[in-house]
Amino acid sequence: MWRSYLVDLARNLMKKAFAALALAVSFMQALPAVAATIKIENASSWDIQEVYFAPFRQRDWGDDHLGKQVLKAGKTLSLNDVEPGVWDVRLVDEDDDECVVEGQQISASQTLVIDDEDLMNCQAASEQ
Incomplete structure (x- = not known):
């Protein structure tokens, strides 16, 4: 029993x-994964027309995160709903020059600063 x-x-x-x-x-x-809000500060002399993210070294760029917005020279823009992690960031300026910043660690409350030297180095690297 x-x-x-x-x-x-x-x-x-x-x-x-x-x-x-x-x-x-x-x-x-x-x-869901906790999405980050990041700031991109355009400390360069050129307007940035497009911003893309791809998983590190995968080059699967997806959609332009600026949409119809333009990140003017000297301005800062907040982007919401960016998944934290290691990303490559592709920027396209007003002259259609592309700049890829590889291996950018994205986390909440972060500011990515892009200046003239960054854009010039990217342009020189892409022309080689």
């Missing part, structure tokens, strides 16, 4: 434990 009771009790506890584990796993999968 006790043996049957203990077996039933153990089965019920196991069922509850598996149900709790399944619920916890499904909840964890449903949680």
